[in-house]
Amino acid sequence: MAGIYIHIPFCKQACFYCDFHFSTNMAIKNEMVEAICKEIELQQNYLEGEIVNSIYFGGGTPSVLEESHLKSILNKLKQHNVIASDAEITFEANPDDITAEKLQMLFQNGINRLSVGIQSFDEEILKWMNRAHNSKEAFQCLEWIKESEFNNFSLDLIYGIPIATHEIWEKDLKTLVDFQPPHISSYCLTIEPDTVFGRWQQKGKLTEASEDYASEQFLYLAEYLQKSAYEHYEVSNFAKDGFYSKHNSSYWQQKPYLGIGPSAHSYDGKNRQFNISNNAKYLKAIQKNEIPAEMDLLTTEDRINEYLMTSLRTSMGCDLQYLKNELNYDLIKNAKPLIEQWKSSGLCILAGHHLKLTLKGRLLADKLASDLFLVD
Template identity: 75%
Template structure:
């Protein structure tokens, strides 16, 4: 089973924290959709005939697409791939794009899961981040979703915002959970160099929240959602029973996926491909029937490191047996002192040959994983 990710590189305006690839030039939307459909044909053999169990429209802002453009992409996918009857088809949307009629159209097209970027309900914070929606639109969009046919959806919140107090963070969480969403994703605000916030930071106009401050909000997040019966199944993801994200889980489980559109990544177990993150160059190459992508062939050490990185982020943890059987690698033999130290510091546990991070350890997930990497 495999997944397909489709990157829609358009936004109404630039959020000040975002370093994803996008453009505010909507003139080329039709041309871009045609190119993505052409890429589907060019890449038809990448997944080697595997059945597709998840499709994810991300971006950018997929909710800026017209119904006929969405339909064209879905029809082309079905022409060149076998999409499972039980596949999860997720569509990212901004609150300001959500209207009852739009929800009905998406559902009728076959979209069965939404991912909505709330980020905060606080008006001051939304303006500070330059979000396209306001607080009233955030609340209204969730009311409309609750009244729609969508029973599966995810809501995003950002924590570790330097201008947001712990009280504001607690209130955002309370408001979000009041809607009883099946799935919640929450990410710590990071200041990336090539963003407005990054430039503010370079000029001394913005300081990132301290690690301790962000950690306190993360700990409050995990405790609060646990109390409300959400399973913390991945560092940044929480779900009610039966509502884990199939698509994102495929990344952490090392399943193959095809990425379409400018800046999209693909993985088939053997190599990784990275599409160019330039709309004009992407369009020119696709028109010539060329794939504008770079490829990395993964060796055994790369695959070991990727498994360690992704598995440690999940509730299941890193299987030492899997590393031994699939990659002939003995993690305990190579990192026993490090792992024992972490167990002593209550950063992880070792149960039934699975190395699992504790809530405390999840704060340092990427750092701990990188410390276990095999050096090529």
């Protein structure tokens, strides 16, 4: 089983925290969709022999697409890939782009899962982050989703916002859960250098939230959602039973996937490739029937490190047998003192042939994984 990611590199405006690749120049939208369709043709052998069980429209903001654009891309995908009849097809959207009519159009065209960037219900925080939507639009879009044919959707919230209090965070979370979304994703606000917030930080106009502050909100998030019958199946992801994201899970399980569009990444099970993060250069290359991608040839050590990083973020944990059988690496033998130290500190447990982080350990997931990394 494999996945396909379609990167739509357009947004109405730039959120102050975002460092993803996008443009606010919509004049080339038609040309970009044509190029994306052309790349699907050029990449038709990348997933040869694989059945596609997930398609994900991300960005950017896919909800700026028109119906004709969506139809063109989906038709091209079906022409050049074997897509499972029960494939999960996710479409990211911003609240301000959602209407009852838009939801009906998406559903009728085969979209069966939504991912909506709420981020906060607080008006001042939305303005501070320069989100394109306001609080009223956030509530309205959720009402329309509840009245629509979609029964599979995910909502995003951001925590660790320095201008927000714990009370605001708890209110946002309660408000979200009251709508009973099948899936919730929640990420800590990070300040990236090449963003408005990054430049504010460099000038001393913004101080990132402390680790303790963010940790308190993460722990509240995890405990509150667990009490609300959500499974904490990945550090930043929570789902009702049966509503795990197929697409994102494939990343964490090292399954192959194809990325289409500028800045999109692909993985064939052994190596990675990265499309250029420049719209003009991407269009120019595709017009010449060239795929503007760089290859990253992974060593065995790279593959072990990537598996450690992704698997330890999940509730399934690191499969020690997979490491032995597929990558010829005995983690317990090579890192026993460190793992024993983690166990005694309450950071991890060994369950059968899986190494799993506790909730306390998940606070440090990336740091703990990096401590296990092999060096070429």
